[in-house]
Amino acid sequence: MTNESTEFRDLNTSPRILLGPGPSMVHPRVLRVMATPMVGYLDPQFLEVMDDVQALLRSLFQTSNPLTLPISGTGSAGMEAALFNFLEEGDPVLVCVNGFFGARMVEIAGRCRASVARLDVPWGEAVLARQVDEALRARPAKVVALVHGETSTGVQQPLDEIGAVVRRHGALFLVDTVASLGGVPVAVDEIGIDVCYAGSQKCLSVPPGLAPLTVSPRAMDILSSRKTPVQSWYLDLSLIRKYWSSERVYHHTAPIGLNYGLREALRMVQEEGLANCFERHSRTAALLWDGLEALGLQLIVPRESRLPSLTTVRVPEGVDEMAVRRQLLNEYNIEIAGGLGAFKGKAWRVGLMGYSCRPENVLALLGAIERILRRKGSS
Numbered sequence: 001m002t003n004e005s006t007e008f009r010d011l012n013t014s015p016r017i018l019l020g021p022g023p024s025m026v027h028p029r030v031l032r033v034m035a036t037p038m039v040g041y042l043d044p045q046f047l048e049v050m051d052d053v054q055a056l057l058r059s060l061f062q063t064s065n066p067l068t069l070p071i072s073g074t075g076s077a078g079m080e081a082a083l084f085n086f087l088e089e090g091d092p093v094l095v096c097v098n099g100f101f102g103a104r105m106v107e108i109a110g111r112c113r114a115s116v117a118r119l120d121v122p123w124g125e126a127v128l129a130r131q132v133d134e135a136l137r138a139r140p141a142k143v144v145a146l147v148h149g150e151t152s153t154g155v156q157q158p159l160d161e162i163g164a165v166v167r168r169h170g171a172l173f174l175v176d177t178v179a180s181l182g183g184v185p186v187a188v189d190e191i192g193i194d195v196c197y198a199g200s201q202k203c204l205s206v207p208p209g210l211a212p213l214t215v216s217p218r219a220m221d222i223l224s225s226r227k228t229p230v231q232s233w234y235l236d237l238s239l240i241r242k243y244w245s246s247e248r249v250y251h252h253t254a255p256i257g258l259n260y261g262l263r264e265a266l267r268m269v270q271e272e273g274l275a276n277c278f279e280r281h282s283r284t285a286a287l288l289w290d291g292l293e294a295l296g297l298q299l300i301v302p303r304e305s306r307l308p309s310l311t312t313v314r315v316p317e318g319v320d321e322m323a324v325r326r327q328l329l330n331e332y333n334i335e336i337a338g339g340l341g342a343f344k345g346k347a348w349r350v351g352l353m354g355y356s357c358r359p360e361n362v363l364a365l366l367g368a369i370e371r372i373l374r375r376k377g378s379s
């Protein structure tokens with residue numbers, strides 16, 4: 001006998017147009033393959049999926065790194081894996097901070113008991129190669145970490161020159177591409193990135209839960225000469241790689257269904273062509289930027305530093321930013337986000353990631369914002 005007073009009805013969420021900083025909308029093809037029957041984590045059919053995912057990720061990261069695989073966990077698990085594996089107690093690390101996620105790296109590096117120096121740059125600006133060079137002259141570091149697409153500010157961090165500086169100082173270059181991989185080029189080998197991670201639910205449009213990661217042979221050498229075991233057993237790459245390489249040694253059960261989805265999403269990027277995919281992101285972002293400016297709104301980041309996959313918009317004087325977002329969601333089924341940290345209450349954040357990044361979504365958002373702001377002005 002049960003004595004339930006609550007009725008648990010069918011889950012029937014209203015479909016949304018997801019234009020926030022992630023998750024993005026999931027393509028029906030990805031949803032469909034995710035319903036593929038379960039197989040075992042060592043089933044030859046799944047081993048083939050694993051091999052495909054690794055090959056497709058190498059092509060997206062533009063790398064030949066043997067160790068390229070999805071960490072089981074969200075983007076933050078990728079961040080922890082990247083920092084935990086390459087930092088030991090007392091190791092000097094330089095973290096560039098120009099937004100919320102740079103600050104999260106500082107927090108995690110501190111928990112590795114590394115000796116953390118931070119290079120702070122105002123929110124909304126990019127870090128300059130000269131600043132990194134000066135910081136490394138003042139104090140050498142084993143690892144230099146920064147965020148490529150800062151989702152809290154909408155800045156796209158140029159990587160080429162900083163990569164060269166980091167290499168010249170003999171440090172490892174660690175880059176967060178959670179909000180950029182799949183939306184803008186991430187040329188890991190060409191730039192000389194040693195450790196790079198991303199997230200499945202942003203420009204790849206897979207549900208949250210996987211964090212693609214790639215590690216250079218140089219960084220692998222450092223990993224294998226660690227003095228102490230990686231503090232996190234779950235994120236220990238020396239163990240995870242044995243499952244993803246030909247050894248196939250059980251470590252943890254891979255999220256099978258998510259890997260089906262990631263494989264399909266990566267296949268779709270391949271079909272579209274990397275260059276076309278990046279072109280779509282920049283073209284659709286330009287449509288958004290021009291449309292917002294035509295409505296009289298101001299964008300926070302100068303055009304040359306803007307990240308196509310995430311745009312920050314200044315909230316006009318006298319407008320209740322949360323009320324606008326509530327109306328967008330309740331009346332138009334459109335999700336955007338508010339500002340984080342220094343931009344709290346002052347900015348809206350509009351994401352154009354993966355399958356969400358389509359002109360029809362931009363036009364729906366522009367039309368809705370225009371109506372909401374005009375109604376407010378006339379009331």
Ligand SMILES: *Cc1c(COP(=O)(O)O)cnc(C)c1O
Nearest residue numbers: 074075076101149151178179199
């Ligand atoms: C979203 C995001 C993260 C964190 O990813 P989660 O999937 O939320 O854990 C880290 N870095 C950047 C730049 C992000 O946009």
